[in-house]
Amino acid sequence: MTAITDRQKLQYIAAKAADARVNVELETEGMILNIGPQHPATHGTLRIVAKLDGEQVILAEPMAGYMHRGYEKLTEVRTYAQITTLVNRIDWLGSFANEVPFILAAEQLMGVEAPPRATWIRTLLFEMSRLANIILFLGDMGVQLGAITPVFFAFRDREYVLDQIEAVTGGRFHPNFDRIGGLKDDLPKGWLADTKGVMDKVRTFCDQIEDLLLGSEVFQQRTRGIGVIPADVATQYGLSGANARASGIDWDLRRDNCIGLSYPQLDWKVWTHPDGDSFARFWVRLQEVREATKMVDQLCDGVPSGPIMAKVPRIIKVPAGEAYISTENPLGEMGYYIVSKGDLTPFRVKIRSASFNNVSITPWLLRGVYVPDIITILASLYFILGDIDR
Amino acid sequence: MTHTFFSLELAYWQQTLIKLLAGVAFILALTGAVVYLYLFKFVSFMQSRLGPMEAGPYGSLQLLAEVGKWLQKEDIHTENSDRLIFGLAPAVVMGSTFLMFVVIPAGPNAVIADLPSGIYYVLAMSSISVIGILMAGWASANKYALLGGLRAAGQLIAYELPLVLAGLGVVIQAGSLNLQSIVASQSSGEIFGIPAIGNPFIITQIVGFVVFMIAVQAELTQTPFDMPIAESELVAGYQVEYTGIRFLVYFIAEFATAVGFAAVASTLFLGGWALPESWGISDDAMHVIGPIVIAIKAVLLVGVVFWVRFSFPRFREDQLQRLAWKFLIPITLINLVVTAVLKVVL
Amino acid sequence: MAPKPKMPGVLKGLGVTFRTAMDTMFPDGPLHPPSPSKGAATVQYPREKETPSPRARGVISLEEDNCTACMLCARECPDWCIYIEAHKTLAPPRRAGGKPRQVNALDRFDIDYSLCMYCGICVEVCPFEALFWSPEYEYSEVRIQDLLHDKERLGQWMETVPDFEAYESGSESKVKKVPR
Numbered sequence: 001m002t003a004i005t006d007r008q009k010l011q012y013i014a015a016k017a018a019d020a021r022v023n024v025e026l027e028t029e030g031m032i033l034n035i036g037p038q039h040p041a042t043h044g045t046l047r048i049v050a051k052l053d054g055e056q057v058i059l060a061e062p063m064a065g066y067m068h069r070g071y072e073k074l075t076e077v078r079t080y081a082q083i084t085t086l087v088n089r090i091d092w093l094g095s096f097a098n099e100v101p102f103i104l105a106a107e108q109l110m111g112v113e114a115p116p117r118a119t120w121i122r123t124l125l126f127e128m129s130r131l132a133n134i135i136l137f138l139g140d141m142g143v144q145l146g147a148i149t150p151v152f153f154a155f156r157d158r159e160y161v162l163d164q165i166e167a168v169t170g171g172r173f174h175p176n177f178d179r180i181g182g183l184k185d186d187l188p189k190g191w192l193a194d195t196k197g198v199m200d201k202v203r204t205f206c207d208q209i210e211d212l213l214l215g216s217e218v219f220q221q222r223t224r225g226i227g228v229i230p231a232d233v234a235t236q237y238g239l240s241g242a243n244a245r246a247s248g249i250d251w252d253l254r255r256d257n258c259i260g261l262s263y264p265q266l267d268w269k270v271w272t273h274p275d276g277d278s279f280a281r282f283w284v285r286l287q288e289v290r291e292a293t294k295m296v297d298q299l300c301d302g303v304p305s306g307p308i309m310a311k312v313p314r315i316i317k318v319p320a321g322e323a324y325i326s327t328e329n330p331l332g333e334m335g336y337y338i339v340s341k342g343d344l345t346p347f348r349v350k351i352r353s354a355s356f357n358n359v360s361i362t363p364w365l366l367r368g369v370y371v372p373d374i375i376t377i378l379a380s381l382y383f384i385l386g387d388i389d390r
Numbered sequence: 391m392t393h394t395f396f397s398l399e400l401a402y403w404q405q406t407l408i409k410l411l412a413g414v415a416f417i418l419a420l421t422g423a424v425v426y427l428y429l430f431k432f433v434s435f436m437q438s439r440l441g442p443m444e445a446g447p448y449g450s451l452q453l454l455a456e457v458g459k460w461l462q463k464e465d466i467h468t469e470n471s472d473r474l475i476f477g478l479a480p481a482v483v484m485g486s487t488f489l490m491f492v493v494i495p496a497g498p499n500a501v502i503a504d505l506p507s508g509i510y511y512v513l514a515m516s517s518i519s520v521i522g523i524l525m526a527g528w529a530s531a532n533k534y535a536l537l538g539g540l541r542a543a544g545q546l547i548a549y550e551l552p553l554v555l556a557g558l559g560v561v562i563q564a565g566s567l568n569l570q571s572i573v574a575s576q577s578s579g580e581i582f583g584i585p586a587i588g589n590p591f592i593i594t595q596i597v598g599f600v601v602f603m604i605a606v607q608a609e610l611t612q613t614p615f616d617m618p619i620a621e622s623e624l625v626a627g628y629q630v631e632y633t634g635i636r637f638l639v640y641f642i643a644e645f646a647t648a649v650g651f652a653a654v655a656s657t658l659f660l661g662g663w664a665l666p667e668s669w670g671i672s673d674d675a676m677h678v679i680g681p682i683v684i685a686i687k688a689v690l691l692v693g694v695v696f697w698v699r700f701s702f703p704r705f706r707e708d709q710l711q712r713l714a715w716k717f718l719i720p721i722t723l724i725n726l727v728v729t730a731v732l733k734v735v736l
Numbered sequence: 737m738a739p740k741p742k743m744p745g746v747l748k749g750l751g752v753t754f755r756t757a758m759d760t761m762f763p764d765g766p767l768h769p770p771s772p773s774k775g776a777a778t779v780q781y782p783r784e785k786e787t788p789s790p791r792a793r794g795v796i797s798l799e800e801d802n803c804t805a806c807m808l809c810a811r812e813c814p815d816w817c818i819y820i821e822a823h824k825t826l827a828p829p830r831r832a833g834g835k836p837r838q839v840n841a842l843d844r845f846d847i848d849y850s851l852c853m854y855c856g857i858c859v860e861v862c863p864f865e866a867l868f869w870s871p872e873y874e875y876s877e878v879r880i881q882d883l884l885h886d887k888e889r890l891g892q893w894m895e896t897v898p899d900f901e902a903y904e905s906g907s908e909s910k911v912k913k914v915p916r
Contacts, residue, residue: 033533055537055707082814085855117906146613146704149753152437156777167789170869176855184860187904188791212752215745218614218702221709305906371537372617372706435757440778701753702746 030058035374037066043140043378044385048362050374057374060366062359067389075349080106080180080316083349088174090353091387094133094330096125096165099178102336102349104260105325106180109318109340114260117306118182123262124299125165125177126327127292128195131202132161133330134242134289137382138209141282144379145222150213157205160198167191180316182309192300199293206290214286223279227365227377230276237364238357241332243381246284247276253328261327265302268295278380285382317344331355331387351390355383409502417491420685421645422453427689428696429645436700460641463634470531471631479529480632480639482522487643489515490650495570496663497680498673508569509557512654513550516609516647520546523618523628530631538627541707542611542618548714549608549615555722556602559595559729560658569657577664588666592659597725599659601718603694606651608710610644612699617707648692656687790898792871793854795885796847797893799915802866805840809858809867817851818858819844842887849875850883868914870896 036047045066051058071090075083087102088095100122107114114122139154162172168187169175177184213219229239234247244251252270254263271287273280320342326335332354339348358381366374400408430452434441442449467476492515493508495501505511520543527539564572572591579589592599608615619627629640656662663680665671671679705713762768763775779786788794805822821844826836859867870893877883885893900912 031533033537055541078814079812081812081857081861082855085814085853085857142703146616147702148613149433149437149700149756152439153756156438159777163789166792168791170789170791170793170856171854174853174855176857184856185791186907186909188901189904192904208752208756211745212701212749213703216702216749217745218705220745222703222706303904303906305908307908370706370708372704432757435760435772435776436753438756438760438775438777440772440776440780443780697750697753701749 033371043383046359046378046383046385046388048366048374048378050366050371052371055370055372057366057369057371060363060374062362064356064359064385064388067385069386069390071390072349072351075346077345079344080318080346083346084178085174085176087351088176089386090351090390091133091329091331091334091355091384092173093136093384094129095173096129096169096175096177097133097327097329098334099176100126100261101325101327101329101334102338103178103180104327105323105336105338106318107260108323108325109321109338110180110312110316111319112181112310112312114182115306115308115310116262116304117186118308118310119260120262120299120303121183121187121308122178122260123266124296124303125168125175126261127296127299128161128165129175130292130330131289131296132158132165134285134292135161135202135205137285138206138213138282138289141379141382142209142213142219144375145219147213147216147219150209153205153208153212157201160201164191164195164198167194179309179312180318181312182307186308187303192303196297196300199296202293203290206286206293209286214283220279222372222376223282223380224275224277226278226373227369227380228275228277229361229365233361233364234276237361239332239361240354240357241328241330242284242288243281243332243358245270245272246280248272248274253326253333257326259325259327262299266295266298268298278376281380281382315344317342318346326352329354331382331384332358334387353387353390355385355387358383359388406502409500412500413491413502414488416496416681416685417488417646417649418642420649420688421642424649424689424692425453425645426450428693432693432696433700436697457638460633460638461635465634465636468531468631472529472531475525475529476631477636479522479526480636480643482525483519484639484643484646486515486518486522487647487650489518490647491653493569494650494653494657494684495573495680496684497677498570499677500663500681501570504568504570506568509561509567509572509654509658512569513554513557516651517546517550519643519647526632527628530628532631535628535630538618538630542628545608545611545615545617545707545710548711549605549718552601552714552718552722553605553609555719555726556595556598556605557658559598559722559725560591562726562729562733563591563594565733569662573657573662573664576661578667580668588661588664588668590659590661595659595725595729597721598729599655601722601725602655602659603691604718605714606655607695607698608714609651610648610695612648612695614698614702614704615710616699616704617710648695649688652688652691652695653684655691656684660687660691662687788871788873790871790901791869792873793856793869794871794873795849795869795875795893795896796852796859796890797868797870797897798845798887798890799866799868799894800842800845800887800891802864802915803842803845804864804866805842806863808861808863812857812861814855814857815851815853817848819846819848845887845890846884847890848884850880865912865915868894868897870894871898872896 030051030053033050033052034047035050037045047063047066048060049063050060071086074086078086084099084102087098090098135154135158139151142150165175166172168191169177229247231247231249234244234249250270250272255270258264268291271284271291273284318340320340322337322339324335324337326333334354335352337350338346341347365377369377430441430449442452445452445455467473490512492502493505493511523542524539527535527542560572561567564575566572576590577588611618619629629637632640663684664676665683760775761770761772763771773780805820807820810818810820822840822842824838825841827839829836856869859869872893897914899914902911903909
């Protein structure tokens with residue numbers, strides 16, 4: 001049995017002193033509340049240990065890892081086609097978006113370029129997965145705040161998008177459609193016209209959400225000024241995606257660092273909001289959904305003709321080297337760093353997931369906040385556990 | 391003190407027993423209807439879905455299935471809970487609900503006890519449920535339940551005042567606390583010189599009506615005031631450790647209280663069981679029509695409560711306290727003063 | 737930045753829910769009797785069934801005549817849920833007077849649907865077009881062992897395989913044919 005070190009003694013005393021300070025100043029004990037891992041508000045198995053004083057948070061600490069599935073280790077013994085299948089399940093709501101940066105990195109290593117038709121349809125499906133993901137967010141934020149009706153609208157209208165994805169790829173949630181060199185198959189006849197009809201439905205849904213949720217004074221009181229993230233703090237913690245844009249940071253990988261996708265040929269704009277509070281994050285994502293529907297309309301109109309797949313050997317052995325590609329996924333910036341030694345399987349794949357960084361800001365953000373605001377902030381940051389834990 | 395009922399001479403205790411049984415049956419029937427119509431069907435239609443369709447035609451027997459399900463569950467309690475208080479809390483909440491129905495009239499004679507302090511009694515009884523909720527929150531030995539119970543205590547006490555003050559406006563205008571005389575003054579009066587619709591106080595007391603309905607929403611802990619339950623945060627708040635028949639009691643109590651408050655509101659503001667006297671319906675007919683009329687009015691008001699419940703997110707509790715203390719109470723006080731002045735002047 | 741509501745937003749929200757309720761109850765307009773079963777987005781399974789799209793990944797079917805037991809599908813499956821056993825046999829020569837050919841004959845070709853990820857790698861990788869996707873999805877079983885579909889059952893699924901659809905204009909891919 002090892003003796004207790006001096007450091008441990010000091011830590012123990014400091015912890016007791018902190019408790020004593022709370023006791024003396026406020027004449028109460030801080031109550032430790034475990035939010036999660038089983039909780040309706042934490043989007044999965046996230047555990048937040050919060051020390052509360054009444055209803056106010058003194059400190060909060062997120063503990064992720066309850067859903068760790070060992071993706072990066074699994075990829076070491078899987079071929080590239082099998083990894084594409086697995087990787088669908090990281091961010092399971094916008095699942096096509098997970099395949100794209102991985103395939104782009106592998107294509108960069110192989111020196112293969114997908115034909116323009118494939119790139120175009122890849123962008124189209126990328127935007128549709130963004131729609132599927134963020135539509136759910138818009139409804140889910142309502143549920144976390146107590147409005148249970150918008151989420152049903154969200155699921156109903158998301159079904160149309162998923163039906164379109166299923167008509168092309170065969171799978172609603174796990175398309176498994178991207179291949180090194182292009183896509184697995186081409187679009188079936190009549191799909192483009194159907195998709196434009198679905199976009200109209202999504203726009204109606206956005207208007208309904210704006211009336212039902214965004215314009216509601218109750219919602220505005222719950223979200224304005226809650227969880228304000230200044231722009232410099234956002235960059236320090238590595239926030240990306242709509243969270244960063246809601247703090248005023250004008251950075252979108254689709255415009256600023258676009259590799260392998262067709263965004264430069266489209267006419268679209270990046271939405272930012274200066275406030276950085278929960279309302280801003282909701283508002284930015286709502287506008288992004290509308291913008292995505294416009295982009296899908298443009299993409300449906302201008303599909304270039306040509307082959308859907310470049311000439312790629314049957315058995316894929318990616319040459320030795322390393323490549324890192326990140327794209328603007330629905331949740332934020334997602335990147336894959338592939339190290340290959342020339343085998344059938346990669347040597348190491350490091351997955352930079354957006355939600356891991358988005359959640360890392362919670363200890364800083366949740367100090368001094370009320371318990372209901374914890375839920376608002378977590379809902380507005382919008383992470384998916386599969387993305388945090390991989 | 392005997393009363394002839396179908397030319398039978400009944401003793402007081404028999405009369406009371408019949409009234410009690412009829413009252414309980416009426417309440418439960420209305421509660422069941424309200425649960426089916428609003429909780430299962432209307433909310434489903436608002437969310438573009440169908441709701442329960444399998445149990446009975448169009449899911450009409452779903453409530454029976456739910457009751458059966460809850461009844462057959464195991465009666466468990468947490469390890470550290472205070473068993474006596476844990477078990478008594480649902481009874482207190484249910485008791486306050488049923489006590490509230492004692493004075494609500496459903497016809498010229500259909501009231502269990504026509505107390506002269508009618509509305510005062512109703513509002514006093516409805517506030518007993520706070521004790522039940524606090525008992526549940528504390529005795530559950532669960533931090534989430536405790537948070538829910540404490541939030542409920544603050545909220546329910548805060549919203550008692552707008553409820554009472556809005557009701558007081560009606561009392562001043564009617565000139566009596568007794569619910570039967572409030573009903574009578576609405577049906578026999580006239581507004582703007584037109585006797586056709588009687589004098590429902592909703593027209594003159596519209597401010598009081600709106601505040602009363604908001605306060606009712608808060609007293610029922612329905613969204614947007616459902617912090618004590620707060621499904622997505624506290625996962626049923628003070629009810630989280632309850633299951634089986636005790637949870638069923640909470641469930642029934644919630645909806646029965648909704649019906650009760652709606653019945654009180656329709657008595658105070660919409661004319662209760664009476665139709666305007668100018669329509670010339672005889673008193674004997676009102677014995678039969680009266681319960682139907684008040685049932686319809688109460689069900690409509692419960693519909694409004696549920697419509698609001700399923701459309702809005704919830705307030706944070708400091709925002710809802712601010713709404714009550716800084717907004718609703720001053721408005722009702724002004725309403726009271728104006729009503730009193732106008733009553734004396736006109 | 738957000739649009740300033742002229743009517744209190746709470747009332748607009750009430751209007752949205754009420755309108756949705758009315759649309760669900762009276763999908764044909766207010767003059768017809770209520771028919772929520774038609775207006776709601778719910779599909780009352782199993783009384784009504786939605787047809788999945790032709791490419792939907794429901795179940796994998798096997799065209800046994802095309803299979804040469806090359807084992808590529810069993811090797812590429814991420815879950816290793818395909819079990820193949822075959823033996824060599826002699827088939828009659830193609831032309832009269834030639835040598836008998838050595839072919840693989842399947843003994844066992846099982847797909848364990850309790851493990852299958854429905855990724856489609858096996859269908860894609862098969863060089864002899866012996867595996868096809870079918871949109872059938874109603875094959876739930878009470879016991880997990882029954883989810884192991886053997887050769888005969890996989891062959892029966894071939895009847896449910898739809899023809900490949902035509903592609904959108906501008907595509908250079910050729911539409912494949914399903915062997916019937």
